Amino acid sequence: MTQKTTxxxxxxxxxxxxVRNVQETEEFWTKxxxxxxxxxxxxxxxxxxxxxxxxxxxxxxxxxxxxxSEKPMPAAGTVQVLLALSLDSREEVDRLVNTxxxxxxxxxxxxxxxxxxxxxxxxxxxxxGWNIIxxxxxxxx
Numbered sequence: 001m002t003q004k005t006t007x008x009x010x011x012x013x014x015x016x017x018x019v020r021n022v023q024e025t026e027e028f029w030t031k032x033x034x035x036x037x038x039x040x041x042x043x044x045x046x047x048x049x050x051x052x053x054x055x056x057x058x059x060x061x062x063x064x065x066x067x068x069s070e071k072p073m074p075a076a077g078t079v080q081v082l083l084a085l086s087l088d089s090r091e092e093v094d095r096l097v098n099t100x101x102x103x104x105x106x107x108x109x110x111x112x113x114x115x116x117x118x119x120x121x122x123x124x125x126x127x128x129g130w131n132i133i134x135x136x137x138x139x140x141x
Contacts, residue, residue, distance in 0.1 A: 012053065014056050014057070017126070018061075018126075019060065022043060022059060024125065026041070026048070029048040031103045032096060033099070034049060045058055085132050093120050097132055105124050108130075109121055117133055117136065
């Protein structure tokens with residue numbers, strides 16, 4: 001007997017992250033070139049669109065974020081999650097990281113050139129780690 005498998009396909013992903021200041025966070029990400037979805041944003045949180053119709057990040061005020069989980073918030077200075085974004089070129093990767101640093105982020109580590117993948121990274125103004133990568137088209141195929 002053969003078991004039939006079905007594939008599930010996600011329509012869109014919303015990453016939820018706690019922040020201390022929603023307005024400053026929205027200003028930071030819009031300076032990097034991303035738009036806020038005004039329909040999903042208010043004083044409790046801002047929805048930053050990373051890829052329209054596919055990827056958004058909900059930056060939620062800490063007290064509002066706590067209403068979604070009974071688990072304790074991570075201690076300041078700890079890492080709970082590292083996020084990775086893929087761009088089309090090394091130049092775009094460096095431009096995004098440099099713009100982030102110019103607007104209050106800190107460089108995470110020196111750029112890394114792996115065989116076919118380039119990575120640069122930063123800690124945003126809320127302490128979240130962002131690895132920005134570009135993958136050689138030949139590897140991605």
